[in-house]
Amino acid sequence: MGTAIRNVAFDCADPYALANFWARVFDCPVDPEHHPDDEEVTIEPTSGPSLFFQRVPESKRGKNRVHVCLEPDGPGDDEVERVRALGATVVADHRDPDGGGWVVLADPEGNEFCVLRGDAER
Numbered sequence: 001m002g003t004a005i006r007n008v009a010f011d012c013a014d015p016y017a018l019a020n021f022w023a024r025v026f027d028c029p030v031d032p033e034h035h036p037d038d039e040e041v042t043i044e045p046t047s048g049p050s051l052f053f054q055r056v057p058e059s060k061r062g063k064n065r066v067h068v069c070l071e072p073d074g075p076g077d078d079e080v081e082r083v084r085a086l087g088a089t090v091v092a093d094h095r096d097p098d099g100g101g102w103v104v105l106a107d108p109e110g111n112e113f114c115v116l117r118g119d120a121e122r
Contacts, residue, residue: 007042007052012109015041015053021108022051024086025070033112060110068113069102076117080105081111083115 012018016034023030025044030116035042041053054068072079075093080103084090088105091112095101099121 001045005049007050009052009054011056012053013055013059014057015039018109019043019051020054021087025083029040030091057083064112067111071116072118074118076103076115076121079115
């Protein structure tokens with residue numbers, strides 16, 4: 001018997017707003033049946049599992065123990081700047097001069113994720 005990833009879940013204060021941020025990251029729509037006051041919102045990126053956002057009363061504390069790693073099809077540096085323009089903030093920069101490494105960012109609610117270097121940079 002096997003198993004599969006159904007979705008990646010994000011606890012958050014505002015599921016609709018956070019889903020919209022990630023929808024812009026993945027260039028996919030938020031289901032039009034979801035509304036700003038919904039307790040749960042899901043998006044379906046064209047690659048990878050769906051992302052599920054659920055309202056919780058507590059704020060994020062501490063470092064994520066699990067996070068999403070993004071592998072851009074172009075330069076990682078360009079992707080870092082693109083997601084920063086969408087509202088992400090840089091937490092730590094681990095890029096190496098030789099083209100390796102990654103950048104840790106946080107989404108608007110503080111959930112960390114990484115942007116890896118693109119294939120051409122490695």
